[in-house]
Amino acid sequence: MKKLLVAQSGGPTAAINATLAGVVQCAYSSGKVSEVLGAVNGIKGVLEERFLNLGLHIKNVEDFQLLCQTPAAALGSCRLKIKERTQLEQIITVLRRHDIGYFIYIGGNDSMDTVAQLSAYCEEEGISDICIMGAPKTIDNDLMGTDHCPGFGSAAKYIASTFAELERDCHVYDVKAVTIVEVMGRNAGWLTAASALARLGGGKGPDLIYLCENSFDTDRFLSDVERCLESQDSVLVAISEGIKGADGRYVSEQVQTKAADNFGHAYIAGSAKVLESLVQEKLGCKVRSIELNLMQRCAAHIASAVDIEESRMLGMKACQCALEGSSGRMAAVIRKTDVPYVVEFKTVPISEVANAEKKVPSDWITDSGNDVTEEMITYLRPLIQGENKVVYENGIPKHLSFYE
Template sequence: MNNLLVAQSGGPTAAINATLVGVLQGARISGKVDKVYGAKNGIEGAIKGNLLDLSDLMKDTQALDTLTYTPSSALGSCRFKMKDWRVDEESYKKIIETFKKYDIKYFVYIGGNDSMDTVNKLSEYCSVNNYDYYIMGAPKTVDNDLNLTDHSPGFGSAAKYIATTIAELERDISVYDIPAVTIVEIMGRNAGWLTASSALARVNGGPGPDLIYLCEKDFDDDRFIEDIKKKQAVKPGLLVAVSEGIKYKDGSYVSDSMSSGAVDNFGHKYIAGAARALEQLVRNRIGCKVRAVELNLMQRAAAHIGSETDIIESTMLGQKAVNCALNGETGKMAAIKRVSNNPYRVEFISVPVSEVANHEKTVPLDWITPEGNDVTEEMMEYLRPLIIGETNVKYENGIPKHLRLY
């Protein structure tokens, strides 16, 4: 039998289930897949043989429509780092056992950078050992930091949420005629794409954030305070957007004074508190009213304000990943190639996952203003198309309806 396994990994997004739906649709339309299984909790489910049979769901168009607009990872997620198979082969052997037990020939892994590392290692292991399996990656990350794809599924919806929230915050703080600073911390460890999207709050003529600081540029306390003072000479209430990963010239995080120093399974330092650190700085150096706001988890899975462009592209990437696997491709990732901005057009391609894994796409420095406190028109041209279109979210009893697989 030619069965397919799909799994999801990494941080949740508003569009990751749309990619899952694309995988299911691609498998059904092809006529070449007998059954589709879903691994619970990412690659860990494949290792443990903890699978769900999704074959009936594949044919249920109503359920698939609800799942498309359900946020987060319906199959569950994990942050499990696969060791190199030359060092520790045990996990790889267990995955192959699962493949054999369930007659799986194709595997699509939906996730971000660390997930693509898994795709790369597993496809290499299968190739070296002459296993006839086809391993494909499907991109996902709100951070938009995956290499070789114009943008990543989940980013457009997160950007739309951020732009909307910033526009609403601006309306809130604008009613007072007293000096005040509101500092909004937005996700982004080493890539400032999400923070840059705060500028989209200006597309309908609103002022948006007064200052924007991305993690690609060295941060300087004195320059920051000077920027605040210059802006306050013109208007009393300021709105500032900052990446959670803003760093000083020496490489230390602005948030270090607020951090526990703990790290995750991939050795990534938990960073949060940049806005709170800057809140203290403004209070000590300027003395005006100041507050810190952390968007935190809310920006990842806000499907109620999702981008239909994001959902459609996410679905298409799931289909593309399946088609590539069925055509004999392995060790690749489905990706987006932008053809034009006006009109906005893209193509869906495949790229070597080895050139995606452990690479990080950051904001080009020339898309940041020379002063380092805003973004350029080139950035706006890149961002605008990604938030277009309103999603067809289903409501029940006054709140969005979600589909749960287990």
Template sequence: MPAKNAFYAQSGGVTAVINASAAGVIETAREHPAQIGTVYAGVNGILGALHEELIDTAAESAETIAALRHTPAGAFGSARYKLRGLEENRAEYERLIEVFRAHDIGYFFYNGGGDSQDTAHKVSQLGEAMGYPVTCIGVPKTVDNDLPVTDTCPGFGSVAKYVAVATREAGLDVASMAETSTRVFILETMGRHAGWIAAASALAREQDGDPPHVILLPEVPLDEQRFLDRVRRSVEDFGYCVVVVSEGVKTADGRFLSDQGTRDAFGHVQLGGVAPVVAAMIKNHLGYKYHYAIADYLQRAARHIASATDVEQAHALGRAAVELALAGRNAVMPTIVRESDSPYRWHIGEVALEAVANREAKMPEEYIDGSGFFVTEAALRYLRPLIAGEDYPPYRDGLPDYARLRGQRVARRLAPFGT
């Protein structure tokens, strides 16, 4: 049987290591030319398939593909674009199959979170129904660390490392100036429904009194008075207070503290900056001078300080996705299975896409301490190995030297979508 081509796409918010997974997919596919022909990458994720905008990765050198391992963001372009259900949106799914058929694509590797795993699952079902079966393998990715089953998600370990480092460094800054200047510093992290990223800031604390002094998690409804009391006590005891707040913190009645009243492409509530809301609360009730920072894209793009564990796992999961496909597996996602905390040991497992599609893994109760403002030792044991090790990119002229793709496009064979 002649080799089928493969389609690879990146989805949702990018990370410091999503390209390491891309490298794992492409490099492993190249090792098996008898089974996999060309790997085509979607321009801007799944939109590349819908609009037949494909990049021929065979035109990229082995050195360039290898360099993806140390390059942040989405090298082929990503998109926040959710395909709706098959019943209400069959045309888009049928278009995917038409493009796959036109370019002899028999493998689909979708690198993303829960929504993306749902799409890959539906494509596997529709391909079978349309008489054009496609092997669909999910590749996990999300900085929020909120995919179930897998021990961790590529992207999280590096953002966790960034936030822990930023908390320690900013804490030293504030402590050195608190007597005559800023008393409270607030760092806002990503994390809509799960507080994993904010929780990772706890790794910065080496001894009692070190920052962070308060962590606000989406899993714990904000009690404003208890929070303000905690901030006041920190300033009285230590001279300053560092607060780390997840963007998804909610009020007691379930409203996002920073709800802008709009929704994004996935239908999620569009969140504004929660840090200025918290800062105003502190200023109005306690009168302390404050500063705040919103880590935003900086936290997920920080490849210069990526976790070596995270890079290794991202690449390994991309490789494992291809190996699963070649082994005849379909509609599955490779996972990280933890064997031990210290020394940290793990291996690759797998899970059916339907078990992770559109599902979120929040922080378990045993990871949140009784006050609701910090994490437990169990959480720290889980988090520590995920930020371990450094994997610095090469530098040129004082700056990271990241990969640049040729991005050679594949000739279209179909009419534009929707015409």
């Protein structure tokens, strides 16, 4: 029997450890592997032969449960993009040295590119005793080949719930005020669209939503805000961090701030901060900008039960397929119906996934360009359902760590 190696890569999410749990559960229960190793810091850790024997770290049902409620990447992550054939050679040499027959890489675009290159290399070199599978992960929800991405649903639930709470907060005073909330997403607006789900709890959610897929017109934005202010005191706005002007430049690049002081150097403000200045100057009312920042990707305490369960299932699927001899594919969710929400877990050729980016379809953005359509809500709604049961210790969510 050979060993199975699993690694995590790219930006943290609240669900990537559930996928790790799925891989390990499947491997343990298969009876087909001699040991389950975890590479520390993704493919970088593979190259450096930094491995953990996961049998020493994930031992019982409680460990699996804690792993599923632990945010970020329990094994550590990396941002290494494979650029040379010698790296591929080196990876295979390491896998052979450790008697590894199965390698599952959990990650986003770059990681799927690694899976694509590595499996292509194996095919070219006639290496058939190492199976390499990808398991998707990204809060950005921009991977091709899968209906949606593990981690996205939990981030979407955090964003939607936070917008519902911010709406309450922003409406307490009877003074004109604008609150601009910046949501992650440089090139895809899925997370920003999730702000609209705040309406599902009974509130009215954001008044205006601008995704990065559309070019951002500051005059249009100001007139939208002004119109809202005519009929209400408080206006809540959601914007993607990656909104760009018609010239293709990020709005966040349009104000390069300069320190005029002690420390004396420039730094870049976020999109929301730039728009805060703009509203303050042009409309003169109270305005505040908020960045949801890292919280939106690590708020495991409000993870979506659907997301955590699907993330775990995708880990199992990737592992199962590797154990059955598949290679060069990614586990994926195929949606059968919206209501009731029914999905299947399949695998897709990695070539369909690597180096592509799934953006929001233009007809899921309203013609006014400042909201999303009902189709978007129908698509998003199932992904935030259910509250993942979280174990607390002394009032704080408990996490599983491999390093303490």
